[in-house]
Amino acid sequence: EVYNSKKELRAGQAFKLLCADYSVKGDETQVAVTYGRLPRDVRPGQVILIQDGTVMLEVTEAAADHVLTRVMNDCRLGEKKNVNVPGVKIDIPVVDEREVFDIEKWAVPAGADYIALSFVQCAEDVRECRRHCGGLPIQIISKIESVEGMRNFEEILAESEGIMVARGDLGMEIPMEKIFMAQKMMLQKARAAGKIAVTATEMLGSMEDKPFPSRAEACDVANAVLDGSSMVMLSGEVANGHFPVETVRTMRRIVEEAEACME
Known part of the structure; x- marks a missing residue:
């Protein structure tokens, strides 16, 4: 993740x-950024x-404690955002010290019903x-957001109570035009196995700034x-958006209408 407040970046800087x-x-x-080994995992041109x-x-340039880059597009960078390097296997455990702390010191004492496990x-x-x-x-809801996760999907599904099609990071790992097929495949297999199937990321993304x-x-x-989702999930729309309540109400109306078509 990146930690900062929202900033304007310009192409070429x-x-x-x-x-x-x-x-x-x-x-x-x-x-x-929270991944200290990033300079060792990247090279110029990536x-x-x-x-x-x-x-x-x-x-x-990749130095010992930082990476120098050139911004490729005009953009606004928000806080606590994900970082992805396509084609590079990041050497970090899925359950690291932070996850262990969150599980043992918060989720377990709180009697959590679900854990959404990333990557x-x-x-x-x-x-x-x-x-x-x-x-x-x-x-445990396993978030599938990498090529490796898709490659091992069947064994992950068998070990989990459910899966989440996390389209944000997954969409940076596979070509954009293939995301819909990956989503349909995972939802179909999860439902066939009687497991929870969640679809997430940018479902109502424009409602961060608009009431519709x-x-x-x-x-x-x-x-x-x-397609068979058990759940659909909102994230930035309600965490950072200007219309969180309207977003939830809008999603509910769409879901109810879609479910009515299936009856």
């Missing part, structure tokens, strides 16, 4: 990713995608998460229901 000191407050020239691909950076690569990732659940019947969605977004939500 230099931009630095700090990989050692996470306390640095970001600005229009630099931000801190593209780094931030904020579901809306911010594109080309690596110009699941294989069935062992799910088992590792379950080992920290204190024997409680917490249901685009027609394409309304169709996207409805089609996700018709």
Whole structure:
């Protein structure tokens, strides 16, 4: 994730990713990222995608504790956004120290019903998460957001109570035109196995700034229901948006209409 407040970036400008000191407050020239090994995993010419691909950076230099880049497009960078390097396997455990703390010190004592586990690569990732659940019947929803996760989808599905089609990061790993087929495949297999199937990311994204969605977004939500989703999920629309209540009401109306068509 990137930590900073929303900033305007211009195509062609230099931009630095700090990989050692996470306390640095970001600005229009630099931000801190939480993955300290990023300089070792990238090389000049590679593209780094931030904020579901809306911010594109080309690596110009990788130093010991930072990465220098060139901004490829005019954009606005918000806080706590995801970072993706297409084609590069990031060397970080799915269940790291932060996840262990969150599970053992918060989810378990709170009696959480579900844990949504990010960037699941294989069935062992799910088992590792379950080992920290204190024997409680917490249901694990595995987020599929990488090529490796898709490659091992069947074994992940078998080990999980459900899956989430996390289209943001997945859409940076596979070609945009193939996302719809990946979604349909995962939803179909999850429903056939009797597992929870969640569709997420940018479902009503325009409602972060507007009190109504685009027609394409309304169709996207409805089609996700018709494809077999058990749930559809909102994220930035309600976490950062100006119309969170209206967004939830809008999604509910679309879902109810789609479900009525299935009866």
